């Protein structure tokens with residue numbers, strides 16, 4: 001396992017020139033199975049234009065990224081669409097930093113008067129990601145069979161970020 005980072009990465013909105021790095025990171029992860037390069041380029045490019053693609057940058061290089069649709073769950077709650085860390089940098093806290101950034105952004109956003117929540121889908125096969133999300137307080141709320149293909153089981157996970165003034 002790699003040594004801990006001396007300081008956290010810079011997490012911010014992605015620049016256009018960083019799209020290729022994000023695409024390479026995606027292709028080099030389990031998520032690459034779901035998206036052909038053309039589709040991946042389209043999704044990442046659109047997310048960047050919408051201001052929904054965030055990167056963790058270490059020494060000028062993209063170490064990981066996430067795509068966040070602020071009303072992507074039921075038109076009300078946050079949806080974490082994609083999260084991936086460069087394979088050589090996994091296990092060093094980059095994923096945790098990206099998740100922390102997402103949660104902060106979600107809490108800071110002005111939204112509906114409900115307790116803010118983040119939803120995401122994760123493959124039942126993706127043990128490492130499941131453990132990672134569970135450790136960060138995401139709970140399994142539903143199982144969806146044959147979601148992206150025959151035999152592909154996905155878990156819908158959710159984190160409740162806490163109280164809002166009206167308590168709902």
Ligand SMILES: CC(C)(COP(=O)(O)OP(=O)(O)OC[C@H]1O[C@@H](n2cnc3c(N)ncnc32)[C@H](O)[C@@H]1OP(=O)(O)O)[C@@H](O)C(=O)NCCC(=O)NCCS
Nearest residue numbers: 004029083084085090091092093094095096122129132135
């Ligand atoms: C899932 C994923 C995003 C996690 O990112 P990551 O950067 O490896 O996550 P972290 O380093 O924060 O945490 C991973 C593990 O490393 C350990 N770790 C965290 N910080 C560490 C540090 N500074 N030093 C050593 N180990 C550390 C954690 O204990 C954690 O253990 P756990 O998996 O048992 O919870 C990453 O594995 C990935 O990109 N996977 C492929 C894509 C994917 O599956 N995405 C999710 C699809 S929904």
